[in-house]
Amino acid sequence: MPIYQNSTPPYALSSGDVGFSFNNEAFPAANTAGSQFALPSYTGISDGGTAVRWQTIFGTAPSAVNIVLQGAMNDVDAEYQTIDTTTAVAGEGRSIPNNASGTTSPATGTVQARFIRAKVVSSTGGSGLTVKFLV
Numbered sequence: 001m002p003i004y005q006n007s008t009p010p011y012a013l014s015s016g017d018v019g020f021s022f023n024n025e026a027f028p029a030a031n032t033a034g035s036q037f038a039l040p041s042y043t044g045i046s047d048g049g050t051a052v053r054w055q056t057i058f059g060t061a062p063s064a065v066n067i068v069l070q071g072a073m074n075d076v077d078a079e080y081q082t083i084d085t086t087t088a089v090a091g092e093g094r095s096i097p098n099n100a101s102g103t104t105s106p107a108t109g110t111v112q113a114r115f116i117r118a119k120v121v122s123s124t125g126g127s128g129l130t131v132k133f134l135v
Helices: none
Strands: 018-025 053-060 064-072 081-086 092-095 115-124 127-134
Touching (some): 053 064
Antiparallel strands (some): 053 092
16 A cells, blocks of 8 residues: 655656556545656746646445645645645546646646555545556
């Protein structure tokens, strides 16, 4: 079961990469973060953010679930802020919505963060939790 750790650098997701924050695992305790990933930026190019699509998949659907996508400028647990939320018990694929929260670009809906992760806020029942990212 992945939990927040930053003793080794996180894997980086470049354009076209898929990463698994949770990979067909038992549902963790409430407020447990999965594996985090770095989003690279490219020197000399203005940072327009990174388009992120994320998906939740369940082996057996939970009766209730709340999972959030979080972003941070530094890979520090306390700095992660919620970008998007899902409560769909059948699982779903989501693209980052346009908002003015400061963690996504209001103009493009792209993630303006250097690190992303999924966090299980709460769940009831279910098995085989998978949360994956596509950048």
